Amino acid sequence: MSKEKDYIIKVEHLNKHFISGGNDIEVLRDINLQIKHGEFVTIVGHSGCGKSTLLKIMCGLVSYEDGVVERNGHAVDGPGPRCGMVFQEHRLLPWLKIKDNVGFGLKGLPKEQREALVKEHLELVGLKGFENSYPHQLSGGMSQRAAIARGLANNPTILLLDEPFGALDALTRIQMQKEITRIQREQGTTMVMVTHDIDEAIVLGDRIVVMSARPGQIKDIITVETRGQGHMRNSDEFTYYKKKIYGYLFEDAQEEQYEVEYMI
Amino acid sequence: MKTIVRKTIVALIIPIILILAWFYATTRGNIPDGILPSISKVWQAFLEMVESGQLQGDLLVSLSRVVKGYLCSIVFGVVLGALIGMSRTMKELLFPLITVIRQIPIIAWIPLIILWAGIGEESKVVIIVMAAFFPILVNTENGISQTPESYREVAKLYKLSQWKTFTKVYLPHAIPQILVGLKLGLGTSWMAVVAAELIAATSGIGYRMSDARSLMRADVVIVCMLVIGLIGIVMDKLLGSLFSLFTPWKK
Numbered sequence A: 001m002s003k004e005k006d007y008i009i010k011v012e013h014l015n016k017h018f019i020s021g022g023n024d025i026e027v028l029r030d031i032n033l034q035i036k037h038g039e040f041v042t043i044v045g046h047s048g049c050g051k052s053t054l055l056k057i058m059c060g061l062v063s064y065e066d067g068v069v070e071r072n073g074h075a076v077d078g079p080g081p082r083c084g085m086v087f088q089e090h091r092l093l094p095w096l097k098i099k100d101n102v103g104f105g106l107k108g109l110p111k112e113q114r115e116a117l118v119k120e121h122l123e124l125v126g127l128k129g130f131e132n133s134y135p136h137q138l139s140g141g142m143s144q145r146a147a148i149a150r151g152l153a154n155n156p157t158i159l160l161l162d163e164p165f166g167a168l169d170a171l172t173r174i175q176m177q178k179e180i181t182r183i184q185r186e187q188g189t190t191m192v193m194v195t196h197d198i199d200e201a202i203v204l205g206d207r208i209v210v211m212s213a214r215p216g217q218i219k220d221i222i223t224v225e226t227r228g229q230g231h232m233r234n235s236d237e238f239t240y241y242k243k244k245i246y247g248y249l250f251e252d253a254q255e256e257q258y259e260v261e262y263m264i
Numbered sequence B: 001m002k003t004i005v006r007k008t009i010v011a012l013i014i015p016i017i018l019i020l021a022w023f024y025a026t027t028r029g030n031i032p033d034g035i036l037p038s039i040s041k042v043w044q045a046f047l048e049m050v051e052s053g054q055l056q057g058d059l060l061v062s063l064s065r066v067v068k069g070y071l072c073s074i075v076f077g078v079v080l081g082a083l084i085g086m087s088r089t090m091k092e093l094l095f096p097l098i099t100v101i102r103q104i105p106i107i108a109w110i111p112l113i114i115l116w117a118g119i120g121e122e123s124k125v126v127i128i129v130m131a132a133f134f135p136i137l138v139n140t141e142n143g144i145s146q147t148p149e150s151y152r153e154v155a156k157l158y159k160l161s162q163w164k165t166f167t168k169v170y171l172p173h174a175i176p177q178i179l180v181g182l183k184l185g186l187g188t189s190w191m192a193v194v195a196a197e198l199i200a201a202t203s204g205i206g207y208r209m210s211d212a213r214s215l216m217r218a219d220v221v222i223v224c225m226l227v228i229g230l231i232g233i234v235m236d237k238l239l240g241s242l243f244s245l246f247t248p249w250k251k
Protein backbone atom coordinates (compact mmCIF):
# COMPACT_ATOMS: atom_id res chain seq x y z
CA MET A 1 0.00 0.00 0.00
CA SER A 2 3.00 2.30 -0.01
CA LYS A 3 2.16 3.01 -3.61
CA GLU A 4 -0.94 4.88 -2.51
CA LYS A 5 1.21 7.89 -1.77
CA ASP A 6 2.37 8.11 -5.35
CA TYR A 7 -1.06 9.18 -6.43
CA ILE A 8 -1.88 12.82 -6.28
CA ILE A 9 -5.42 12.11 -7.41
CA LYS A 10 -7.36 8.97 -6.83
CA VAL A 11 -10.87 8.52 -8.17
CA GLU A 12 -12.75 5.30 -7.46
CA HIS A 13 -16.24 4.30 -8.50
CA LEU A 14 -17.27 7.88 -8.93
CA ASN A 15 -20.83 8.53 -10.09
CA LYS A 16 -22.30 11.92 -10.63
CA HIS A 17 -25.85 13.02 -11.34
CA PHE A 18 -27.19 16.49 -11.85
CA ILE A 19 -30.74 17.37 -11.00
CA SER A 20 -31.70 19.97 -13.54
CA GLY A 21 -35.21 21.23 -14.06
CA GLY A 22 -36.64 18.22 -12.25
CA ASN A 23 -34.71 15.83 -14.50
CA ASP A 24 -32.06 13.56 -13.16
CA ILE A 25 -29.14 13.60 -15.56
CA GLU A 26 -26.51 10.94 -15.16
CA VAL A 27 -23.26 12.61 -16.08
CA LEU A 28 -20.47 10.34 -14.86
CA ARG A 29 -20.67 6.59 -14.33
CA ASP A 30 -18.17 4.51 -12.41
CA ILE A 31 -15.06 6.58 -13.04
CA ASN A 32 -11.81 5.02 -11.87
CA LEU A 33 -8.64 6.98 -12.39
CA GLN A 34 -5.37 7.40 -10.57
CA ILE A 35 -2.97 10.18 -11.38
CA LYS A 36 0.65 10.02 -10.31
CA HIS A 37 2.83 12.91 -9.26
CA GLY A 38 4.38 14.66 -12.22
CA GLU A 39 2.18 12.92 -14.73
CA PHE A 40 0.51 14.56 -17.69
CA VAL A 41 -2.92 13.08 -18.29
CA THR A 42 -5.13 14.17 -21.16
CA ILE A 43 -8.85 13.54 -21.38
CA VAL A 44 -10.84 13.33 -24.60
CA GLY A 45 -14.52 12.69 -25.11
CA HIS A 46 -17.67 13.98 -26.73
CA SER A 47 -19.17 17.29 -25.82
CA GLY A 48 -21.34 16.97 -22.73
CA CYS A 49 -19.85 13.70 -21.53
CA GLY A 50 -18.82 15.22 -18.21
CA LYS A 51 -15.17 16.14 -18.73
CA SER A 52 -15.50 19.57 -17.16
CA THR A 53 -17.56 18.09 -14.36
CA LEU A 54 -14.86 15.52 -13.66
CA LEU A 55 -12.19 18.22 -13.41
CA LYS A 56 -14.38 20.31 -11.14
CA ILE A 57 -14.98 17.34 -8.89
CA MET A 58 -11.23 16.75 -8.70
CA CYS A 59 -10.56 20.30 -7.61
CA GLY A 60 -13.49 20.41 -5.21
CA LEU A 61 -15.77 22.84 -6.98
CA VAL A 62 -18.51 20.31 -7.63
CA SER A 63 -19.74 17.86 -5.04
CA TYR A 64 -20.19 14.14 -5.64
CA GLU A 65 -22.44 11.60 -4.03
CA ASP A 66 -20.93 8.21 -4.73
CA GLY A 67 -17.41 7.00 -4.79
CA VAL A 68 -14.03 8.09 -3.60
CA VAL A 69 -12.17 11.18 -4.76
CA GLU A 70 -8.89 11.82 -3.01
CA ARG A 71 -6.27 14.44 -3.47
CA ASN A 72 -2.93 13.76 -1.78
CA GLY A 73 -4.56 10.97 0.15
CA HIS A 74 -7.41 13.07 1.56
CA ALA A 75 -11.01 13.00 0.47
CA VAL A 76 -11.71 16.09 -1.60
CA ASP A 77 -14.21 18.34 0.14
CA GLY A 78 -13.39 21.70 -1.39
CA PRO A 79 -10.75 23.60 -3.31
CA GLY A 80 -7.21 23.51 -2.01
CA PRO A 81 -4.41 26.00 -2.54
CA ARG A 82 -2.15 23.62 -4.40
CA CYS A 83 -4.74 22.48 -6.90
CA GLY A 84 -5.06 24.93 -9.77
CA MET A 85 -7.68 25.04 -12.45
CA VAL A 86 -7.91 26.73 -15.82
CA PHE A 87 -11.55 26.88 -16.84
CA GLN A 88 -12.99 26.18 -20.25
CA GLU A 89 -13.97 29.84 -20.57
CA HIS A 90 -11.15 32.11 -19.49
CA ARG A 91 -13.17 33.56 -16.59
CA LEU A 92 -11.01 36.60 -16.14
CA LEU A 93 -12.85 39.10 -13.99
CA PRO A 94 -13.75 41.97 -16.33
CA TRP A 95 -13.25 44.62 -13.64
CA LEU A 96 -9.70 43.63 -12.78
CA LYS A 97 -6.62 44.55 -14.76
CA ILE A 98 -4.70 41.65 -16.22
CA LYS A 99 -2.07 41.85 -13.50
CA ASP A 100 -4.74 41.65 -10.80
CA ASN A 101 -6.44 38.80 -12.56
CA VAL A 102 -3.19 36.86 -12.76
CA GLY A 103 -2.46 37.66 -9.12
CA PHE A 104 -6.02 36.88 -8.05
CA GLY A 105 -5.13 33.72 -6.13
CA LEU A 106 -1.95 35.11 -4.56
CA LYS A 107 -2.73 35.78 -0.95
CA GLY A 108 -0.65 36.89 1.98
CA LEU A 109 2.41 37.80 -0.06
CA PRO A 110 4.37 41.04 0.17
CA LYS A 111 3.58 43.38 -2.69
CA GLU A 112 6.94 43.09 -4.45
CA GLN A 113 6.88 39.32 -4.39
CA ARG A 114 3.35 39.30 -5.71
CA GLU A 115 4.23 41.67 -8.51
CA ALA A 116 7.31 39.66 -9.39
CA LEU A 117 5.26 36.48 -9.63
CA VAL A 118 2.65 38.16 -11.79
CA LYS A 119 5.31 39.55 -14.07
CA GLU A 120 7.10 36.23 -14.35
CA HIS A 121 3.93 34.41 -15.34
CA LEU A 122 2.78 37.05 -17.78
CA GLU A 123 6.10 36.74 -19.52
CA LEU A 124 5.76 33.00 -19.48
CA VAL A 125 2.56 33.17 -21.51
CA GLY A 126 3.80 35.98 -23.73
CA LEU A 127 1.69 38.78 -22.33
CA LYS A 128 4.43 41.11 -21.21
CA GLY A 129 3.25 44.69 -21.45
CA PHE A 130 -0.43 43.91 -20.90
CA GLU A 131 -0.30 44.21 -17.11
CA ASN A 132 -2.58 47.21 -17.06
CA SER A 133 -5.03 46.17 -19.75
CA TYR A 134 -8.52 45.05 -18.97
CA PRO A 135 -9.75 41.66 -20.20
CA HIS A 136 -12.02 43.18 -22.85
CA GLN A 137 -8.94 44.70 -24.46
CA LEU A 138 -7.42 41.26 -25.05
CA SER A 139 -8.16 38.83 -27.84
CA GLY A 140 -9.71 35.46 -27.04
CA GLY A 141 -6.37 33.69 -27.25
CA MET A 142 -4.66 36.29 -25.09
CA SER A 143 -7.38 35.99 -22.47
CA GLN A 144 -6.93 32.25 -22.45
CA ARG A 145 -3.21 32.70 -21.94
CA ALA A 146 -3.82 35.14 -19.09
CA ALA A 147 -6.07 32.53 -17.51
CA ILE A 148 -3.26 29.98 -17.79
CA ALA A 149 -0.92 32.45 -16.13
CA ARG A 150 -3.43 32.84 -13.29
CA GLY A 151 -3.60 29.08 -12.91
CA LEU A 152 0.18 28.77 -12.72
CA ALA A 153 0.89 31.86 -10.62
CA ASN A 154 0.37 30.31 -7.22
CA ASN A 155 2.56 27.39 -8.08
CA PRO A 156 0.11 24.50 -7.86
CA THR A 157 1.31 20.93 -7.48
CA ILE A 158 -1.49 19.87 -9.77
CA LEU A 159 -3.05 21.93 -12.50
CA LEU A 160 -6.34 20.97 -14.12
CA LEU A 161 -6.79 22.46 -17.57
CA ASP A 162 -10.16 22.47 -19.29
CA GLU A 163 -9.61 22.92 -23.02
CA PRO A 164 -7.14 25.68 -22.31
CA PHE A 165 -6.04 26.13 -25.91
CA GLY A 166 -9.50 26.01 -27.39
CA ALA A 167 -9.47 29.66 -28.38
CA LEU A 168 -5.96 29.70 -29.80
CA ASP A 169 -4.90 29.66 -33.45
CA ALA A 170 -2.90 26.67 -34.63
CA LEU A 171 0.42 28.45 -34.36
CA THR A 172 -0.01 29.83 -30.84
CA ARG A 173 -1.49 26.53 -29.90
CA ILE A 174 1.62 24.59 -30.79
CA GLN A 175 3.71 27.21 -29.03
CA MET A 176 1.60 26.89 -25.90
CA GLN A 177 1.79 23.12 -26.06
CA LYS A 178 5.57 23.36 -26.02
CA GLU A 179 5.41 25.92 -23.26
CA ILE A 180 3.16 23.80 -21.07
CA THR A 181 5.37 20.76 -21.61
CA ARG A 182 8.37 22.82 -20.58
CA ILE A 183 6.63 24.16 -17.48
CA GLN A 184 5.56 20.69 -16.54
CA ARG A 185 9.08 19.33 -16.89
CA GLU A 186 10.75 22.22 -15.08
CA GLN A 187 8.33 22.57 -12.22
CA GLY A 188 7.19 18.99 -12.02
CA THR A 189 3.58 20.13 -11.96
CA THR A 190 1.10 17.34 -12.40
CA MET A 191 -1.26 18.21 -15.21
CA VAL A 192 -4.65 16.98 -16.25
CA MET A 193 -5.88 18.48 -19.47
CA VAL A 194 -9.21 18.11 -21.19
CA THR A 195 -8.95 18.71 -24.91
CA HIS A 196 -11.06 18.16 -27.98
CA ASP A 197 -7.96 18.04 -30.13
CA ILE A 198 -6.91 14.41 -30.41
CA ASP A 199 -3.45 15.31 -31.73
CA GLU A 200 -2.94 17.49 -28.71
CA ALA A 201 -4.05 14.73 -26.39
CA ILE A 202 -1.46 12.37 -27.91
CA VAL A 203 1.37 14.89 -28.08
CA LEU A 204 0.99 16.06 -24.50
CA GLY A 205 -0.30 13.08 -22.62
CA ASP A 206 1.65 10.44 -20.76
CA ARG A 207 -1.72 8.80 -20.68
CA ILE A 208 -4.88 9.54 -22.58
CA VAL A 209 -8.25 8.99 -20.97
CA VAL A 210 -10.92 8.31 -23.57
CA MET A 211 -14.46 8.85 -22.38
CA SER A 212 -17.74 7.66 -23.79
CA ALA A 213 -20.66 9.93 -24.55
CA ARG A 214 -23.00 10.78 -21.69
CA PRO A 215 -23.15 9.24 -19.18
CA GLY A 216 -19.39 9.59 -19.27
CA GLN A 217 -17.54 6.39 -18.62
CA ILE A 218 -13.89 5.71 -19.16
CA LYS A 219 -13.58 3.62 -22.31
CA ASP A 220 -9.87 3.23 -22.17
CA ILE A 221 -6.75 4.74 -20.74
CA ILE A 222 -4.01 4.69 -23.33
CA THR A 223 -0.41 4.94 -22.21
CA VAL A 224 1.72 6.83 -24.70
CA GLU A 225 5.11 5.15 -24.69
CA THR A 226 7.06 7.60 -26.78
CA ARG A 227 5.85 10.88 -25.39
CA GLY A 228 8.07 13.89 -25.84
CA GLN A 229 10.24 12.48 -28.61
CA GLY A 230 9.69 15.34 -30.95
CA HIS A 231 9.01 13.34 -34.10
CA MET A 232 5.73 12.17 -32.61
CA ARG A 233 3.31 13.90 -34.93
CA ASN A 234 4.21 11.91 -38.01
CA SER A 235 5.35 8.67 -36.47
CA ASP A 236 3.55 5.40 -37.04
CA GLU A 237 2.77 5.23 -33.38
CA PHE A 238 1.06 8.57 -33.50
CA THR A 239 -1.16 7.38 -36.29
CA TYR A 240 -1.85 4.22 -34.37
CA TYR A 241 -3.03 6.11 -31.28
CA LYS A 242 -5.03 8.49 -33.36
CA LYS A 243 -6.86 5.72 -35.13
CA LYS A 244 -7.52 3.99 -31.87
CA ILE A 245 -8.99 7.10 -30.27
CA TYR A 246 -11.05 7.93 -33.34
CA GLY A 247 -12.32 4.38 -33.23
CA TYR A 248 -13.56 4.79 -29.69
CA LEU A 249 -15.17 8.13 -30.34
CA PHE A 250 -16.68 7.04 -33.62
CA GLU A 251 -18.48 4.18 -31.91
CA ASP A 252 -20.10 6.78 -29.73
CA ALA A 253 -20.87 9.08 -32.59
CA GLN A 254 -22.84 6.32 -34.26
CA GLU A 255 -24.71 5.56 -31.08
CA GLU A 256 -25.44 9.23 -30.64
CA GLN A 257 -26.75 9.53 -34.14
CA TYR A 258 -29.00 6.60 -33.55
CA GLU A 259 -30.24 8.18 -30.36
CA VAL A 260 -31.00 11.43 -32.13
CA GLU A 261 -32.91 9.66 -34.87
CA TYR A 262 -34.82 7.77 -32.27
CA MET A 263 -35.75 10.95 -30.45
CA ILE A 264 -37.05 12.57 -33.59
CA MET B 1 -23.34 64.51 -36.50
CA LYS B 2 -26.16 64.88 -38.95
CA THR B 3 -28.34 62.53 -36.97
CA ILE B 4 -27.85 64.63 -33.84
CA VAL B 5 -28.95 67.78 -35.65
CA ARG B 6 -31.91 65.94 -37.07
CA LYS B 7 -32.85 64.46 -33.69
CA THR B 8 -32.66 67.87 -32.02
CA ILE B 9 -34.86 69.46 -34.65
CA VAL B 10 -37.43 66.69 -34.45
CA ALA B 11 -37.42 66.79 -30.66
CA LEU B 12 -38.05 70.53 -30.70
CA ILE B 13 -41.10 70.45 -32.99
CA ILE B 14 -43.74 69.81 -30.34
CA PRO B 15 -42.26 72.12 -27.68
CA ILE B 16 -42.18 74.94 -30.24
CA ILE B 17 -45.81 74.29 -31.20
CA LEU B 18 -46.77 74.34 -27.52
CA ILE B 19 -44.94 77.59 -26.91
CA LEU B 20 -46.56 79.17 -29.95
CA ALA B 21 -49.95 77.99 -28.76
CA TRP B 22 -49.23 79.42 -25.33
CA PHE B 23 -48.14 82.67 -26.89
CA TYR B 24 -51.21 82.81 -29.11
CA ALA B 25 -53.61 81.93 -26.31
CA THR B 26 -52.28 84.59 -23.97
CA THR B 27 -52.04 87.42 -26.53
CA ARG B 28 -55.18 86.83 -28.61
CA GLY B 29 -57.21 84.91 -26.14
CA ASN B 30 -58.93 86.15 -23.09
CA ILE B 31 -57.40 84.03 -20.38
CA PRO B 32 -56.96 85.52 -16.90
CA ASP B 33 -53.39 85.68 -15.55
CA GLY B 34 -54.37 83.57 -12.58
CA ILE B 35 -55.01 80.66 -14.94
CA LEU B 36 -52.41 81.05 -17.65
CA PRO B 37 -50.08 84.03 -17.57
CA SER B 38 -48.24 85.13 -20.69
CA ILE B 39 -44.72 83.98 -21.41
CA SER B 40 -43.33 87.41 -20.68
CA LYS B 41 -45.08 87.47 -17.30
CA VAL B 42 -43.53 84.14 -16.43
CA TRP B 43 -40.13 85.35 -17.54
CA GLN B 44 -40.57 88.45 -15.44
CA ALA B 45 -41.56 86.41 -12.40
CA PHE B 46 -38.44 84.32 -12.93
CA LEU B 47 -36.20 87.40 -13.04
CA GLU B 48 -37.83 88.81 -9.93
CA MET B 49 -37.41 85.58 -8.04
CA VAL B 50 -33.75 85.37 -9.01
CA GLU B 51 -33.05 89.02 -8.20
CA SER B 52 -34.61 88.80 -4.78
CA GLY B 53 -32.70 85.58 -4.15
CA GLN B 54 -35.94 83.82 -3.32
CA LEU B 55 -35.56 81.14 -5.97
CA GLN B 56 -32.00 80.32 -4.97
CA GLY B 57 -33.03 80.20 -1.32
CA ASP B 58 -35.91 77.84 -2.01
CA LEU B 59 -33.75 75.59 -4.14
CA LEU B 60 -31.01 75.50 -1.54
CA VAL B 61 -33.48 74.36 1.11
CA SER B 62 -34.95 71.67 -1.11
CA LEU B 63 -31.61 70.46 -2.41
CA SER B 64 -30.08 70.22 1.03
CA ARG B 65 -33.03 68.05 2.08
CA VAL B 66 -32.45 65.89 -0.96
CA VAL B 67 -28.75 65.54 -0.20
CA LYS B 68 -29.44 64.44 3.39
CA GLY B 69 -32.16 61.97 2.50
CA TYR B 70 -30.41 60.69 -0.59
CA LEU B 71 -27.15 59.99 1.20
CA CYS B 72 -28.99 58.12 3.96
CA SER B 73 -30.87 56.05 1.43
CA ILE B 74 -27.65 55.19 -0.41
CA VAL B 75 -26.16 53.83 2.78
CA PHE B 76 -29.27 51.87 3.78
CA GLY B 77 -30.12 50.79 0.25
CA VAL B 78 -26.68 49.55 -0.75
CA VAL B 79 -25.94 47.80 2.54
CA LEU B 80 -29.30 46.09 2.80
CA GLY B 81 -29.39 45.35 -0.94
CA ALA B 82 -25.97 43.72 -0.72
CA LEU B 83 -27.00 41.64 2.30
CA ILE B 84 -30.17 40.46 0.61
CA GLY B 85 -28.26 39.79 -2.60
CA MET B 86 -25.63 37.69 -0.85
CA SER B 87 -27.88 35.69 1.46
CA ARG B 88 -30.77 33.51 0.40
CA THR B 89 -32.22 33.56 3.89
CA MET B 90 -32.17 37.35 4.07
CA LYS B 91 -33.86 37.48 0.71
CA GLU B 92 -36.57 35.03 1.71
CA LEU B 93 -37.05 36.92 4.95
CA LEU B 94 -37.22 40.46 3.60
CA PHE B 95 -37.99 40.48 -0.08
CA PRO B 96 -41.70 39.63 0.03
CA LEU B 97 -42.26 42.39 2.58
CA ILE B 98 -40.23 44.87 0.53
CA THR B 99 -42.16 44.00 -2.60
CA VAL B 100 -45.44 44.70 -0.82
CA ILE B 101 -44.27 47.97 0.73
CA ARG B 102 -42.97 49.17 -2.63
CA GLN B 103 -46.47 49.05 -4.04
CA ILE B 104 -47.52 51.94 -1.79
CA PRO B 105 -46.78 55.17 -3.65
CA ILE B 106 -44.54 57.59 -1.81
CA ILE B 107 -47.30 60.21 -1.68
CA ALA B 108 -49.39 57.81 0.36
CA TRP B 109 -46.70 57.66 3.01
CA ILE B 110 -46.66 61.38 3.59
CA PRO B 111 -49.66 61.63 5.96
CA LEU B 112 -48.35 58.92 8.25
CA ILE B 113 -44.82 60.27 8.20
CA ILE B 114 -46.13 63.70 9.12
CA LEU B 115 -48.15 62.22 11.98
CA TRP B 116 -45.06 60.46 13.25
CA ALA B 117 -42.28 62.90 12.48
CA GLY B 118 -44.14 66.21 12.37
CA ILE B 119 -43.81 68.79 9.65
CA GLY B 120 -40.22 69.71 10.47
CA GLU B 121 -37.02 68.81 8.65
CA GLU B 122 -37.04 65.20 9.82
CA SER B 123 -40.24 64.32 8.06
CA LYS B 124 -38.92 65.64 4.72
CA VAL B 125 -35.75 63.64 5.07
CA VAL B 126 -37.69 60.53 6.02
CA ILE B 127 -39.92 60.94 3.00
CA ILE B 128 -36.90 61.26 0.70
CA VAL B 129 -35.27 58.23 2.26
CA MET B 130 -38.46 56.25 1.72
CA ALA B 131 -38.54 57.34 -1.90
CA ALA B 132 -34.92 56.70 -2.84
CA PHE B 133 -34.30 53.65 -0.68
CA PHE B 134 -36.28 51.13 -2.69
CA PRO B 135 -34.88 51.72 -6.18
CA ILE B 136 -31.36 51.66 -4.72
CA LEU B 137 -32.04 48.56 -2.67
CA VAL B 138 -33.72 46.62 -5.45
CA ASN B 139 -31.05 47.43 -8.03
CA THR B 140 -28.21 46.64 -5.65
CA GLU B 141 -29.83 43.33 -4.77
CA ASN B 142 -30.24 42.57 -8.44
CA GLY B 143 -26.66 43.35 -9.38
CA ILE B 144 -25.26 41.35 -6.48
CA SER B 145 -27.44 38.29 -6.84
CA GLN B 146 -26.94 38.10 -10.59
CA THR B 147 -23.20 37.70 -10.28
CA PRO B 148 -22.54 34.75 -12.59
CA GLU B 149 -21.76 31.42 -11.00
CA SER B 150 -18.65 31.25 -13.17
CA TYR B 151 -17.08 34.22 -11.36
CA ARG B 152 -18.18 32.97 -7.96
CA GLU B 153 -16.47 29.70 -8.77
CA VAL B 154 -13.20 31.51 -9.39
CA ALA B 155 -13.44 33.06 -5.92
CA LYS B 156 -14.26 29.66 -4.48
CA LEU B 157 -11.33 28.05 -6.27
CA TYR B 158 -8.90 30.51 -4.73
CA LYS B 159 -10.63 30.27 -1.34
CA LEU B 160 -11.27 33.97 -1.01
CA SER B 161 -12.79 35.06 2.28
CA GLN B 162 -16.44 36.16 2.29
CA TRP B 163 -15.43 39.79 2.47
CA LYS B 164 -12.85 39.51 -0.31
CA THR B 165 -15.36 37.65 -2.45
CA PHE B 166 -17.77 40.50 -1.88
CA THR B 167 -15.35 43.30 -2.68
CA LYS B 168 -13.60 41.61 -5.60
CA VAL B 169 -16.43 39.72 -7.25
CA TYR B 170 -19.96 40.62 -6.16
CA LEU B 171 -19.59 44.35 -5.66
CA PRO B 172 -17.76 45.16 -8.91
CA HIS B 173 -20.25 43.04 -10.79
CA ALA B 174 -23.10 44.95 -9.20
CA ILE B 175 -21.68 48.44 -9.66
CA PRO B 176 -23.30 49.24 -13.02
CA GLN B 177 -26.65 48.12 -11.63
CA ILE B 178 -26.11 50.01 -8.37
CA LEU B 179 -25.45 53.13 -10.42
CA VAL B 180 -28.77 52.62 -12.19
CA GLY B 181 -30.39 52.44 -8.77
CA LEU B 182 -28.61 55.60 -7.65
CA LYS B 183 -29.85 57.42 -10.71
CA LEU B 184 -33.43 56.30 -10.20
CA GLY B 185 -33.13 57.07 -6.51
CA LEU B 186 -31.97 60.61 -7.15
CA GLY B 187 -34.91 61.19 -9.48
CA THR B 188 -37.40 59.88 -6.97
CA SER B 189 -35.90 61.84 -4.09
CA TRP B 190 -36.23 65.05 -6.07
CA MET B 191 -39.86 64.26 -6.83
CA ALA B 192 -40.47 63.26 -3.22
CA VAL B 193 -39.08 66.47 -1.76
CA VAL B 194 -41.32 68.56 -3.99
CA ALA B 195 -44.34 66.46 -3.06
CA ALA B 196 -43.53 66.67 0.64
CA GLU B 197 -43.05 70.41 0.50
CA LEU B 198 -46.28 70.89 -1.43
CA ILE B 199 -48.22 69.09 1.24
CA ALA B 200 -46.63 70.36 4.42
CA ALA B 201 -43.72 72.75 4.59
CA THR B 202 -42.82 76.33 5.29
CA SER B 203 -39.84 76.48 2.95
CA GLY B 204 -38.46 74.96 -0.22
CA ILE B 205 -39.44 75.00 -3.86
CA GLY B 206 -42.54 72.91 -3.27
CA TYR B 207 -43.70 75.24 -0.54
CA ARG B 208 -43.15 78.18 -2.89
CA MET B 209 -45.53 76.58 -5.36
CA SER B 210 -48.32 75.96 -2.91
CA ASP B 211 -47.85 79.46 -1.53
CA ALA B 212 -48.04 80.93 -5.04
CA ARG B 213 -51.14 78.89 -5.76
CA SER B 214 -52.95 80.39 -2.77
CA LEU B 215 -51.97 83.84 -4.03
CA MET B 216 -53.24 82.97 -7.52
CA ARG B 217 -49.72 83.50 -8.88
CA ALA B 218 -49.76 81.03 -11.73
CA ASP B 219 -46.63 82.67 -13.14
CA VAL B 220 -44.63 81.73 -10.05
CA VAL B 221 -46.09 78.20 -10.11
CA ILE B 222 -44.96 77.77 -13.69
CA VAL B 223 -41.48 79.12 -12.97
CA CYS B 224 -41.14 76.62 -10.13
CA MET B 225 -42.33 73.76 -12.31
CA LEU B 226 -39.87 74.56 -15.06
CA VAL B 227 -37.01 74.95 -12.62
CA ILE B 228 -37.87 71.63 -10.96
CA GLY B 229 -37.79 69.90 -14.32
CA LEU B 230 -34.54 71.54 -15.26
CA ILE B 231 -32.82 70.67 -11.99
CA GLY B 232 -34.01 67.08 -12.33
CA ILE B 233 -32.42 66.78 -15.75
CA VAL B 234 -29.19 68.44 -14.64
CA MET B 235 -28.84 66.15 -11.61
CA ASP B 236 -29.49 63.10 -13.73
CA LYS B 237 -26.91 64.09 -16.33
CA LEU B 238 -24.33 65.04 -13.70
CA LEU B 239 -24.67 61.70 -11.95
CA GLY B 240 -24.63 59.89 -15.27
CA SER B 241 -21.38 61.56 -16.26
CA LEU B 242 -19.77 60.31 -13.05
CA PHE B 243 -20.57 56.71 -13.89
CA SER B 244 -17.57 56.06 -16.08
CA LEU B 245 -15.34 56.93 -13.12
CA PHE B 246 -16.77 53.99 -11.21
CA THR B 247 -16.47 51.50 -14.04
CA PRO B 248 -13.02 52.06 -15.55
CA TRP B 249 -13.08 48.56 -17.04
CA LYS B 250 -15.80 49.53 -19.48
CA LYS B 251 -14.69 51.34 -22.56
Ligand SMILES: Nc1ncnc2c1ncn2[C@@H]1O[C@H](COP(=O)(O)OP(=O)(O)OP(=O)(O)O)[C@@H](O)[C@H]1O
Pocket: A018, A019, A020, A025, A027, A045, A046, A047, A048, A049, A050, A051, A052, A053, A054, A088, A214
Ligand atom coordinates in the same frame (compact mmCIF):
# COMPACT_ATOMS: atom_id res chain seq x y z
N1 LIG C 1 -24.36 22.74 -12.74
C1 LIG C 1 -25.01 21.88 -13.55
N2 LIG C 1 -26.31 21.63 -13.37
C2 LIG C 1 -26.97 20.77 -14.15
N3 LIG C 1 -26.41 20.11 -15.17
C3 LIG C 1 -25.11 20.31 -15.41
C4 LIG C 1 -24.34 21.22 -14.63
N4 LIG C 1 -23.08 21.21 -15.10
C5 LIG C 1 -23.07 20.37 -16.14
N5 LIG C 1 -24.28 19.82 -16.33
C6 LIG C 1 -24.63 18.81 -17.34
O1 LIG C 1 -23.69 17.78 -17.23
C7 LIG C 1 -23.32 17.31 -18.50
C8 LIG C 1 -21.83 17.32 -18.63
O2 LIG C 1 -21.35 18.65 -18.62
P1 LIG C 1 -19.82 18.98 -18.76
O3 LIG C 1 -19.70 20.46 -18.77
O4 LIG C 1 -19.05 18.27 -17.72
O5 LIG C 1 -19.48 18.39 -20.20
P2 LIG C 1 -18.13 18.43 -21.02
O6 LIG C 1 -17.72 17.04 -21.25
O7 LIG C 1 -17.15 19.32 -20.37
O8 LIG C 1 -18.61 19.05 -22.40
P3 LIG C 1 -17.83 20.04 -23.39
O9 LIG C 1 -16.83 19.24 -24.12
O10 LIG C 1 -18.91 20.54 -24.31
O11 LIG C 1 -17.24 21.11 -22.56
C9 LIG C 1 -24.03 18.18 -19.50
O12 LIG C 1 -25.13 17.45 -19.97
C10 LIG C 1 -24.50 19.37 -18.73
O13 LIG C 1 -25.72 19.82 -19.21
Ligand SMILES: [Mg+2]
Pocket: A051, A052, A053, A088, A162
Ligand atom coordinates in the same frame (compact mmCIF):
# COMPACT_ATOMS: atom_id res chain seq x y z
MG1 LIG D 1 -16.38 21.09 -20.81
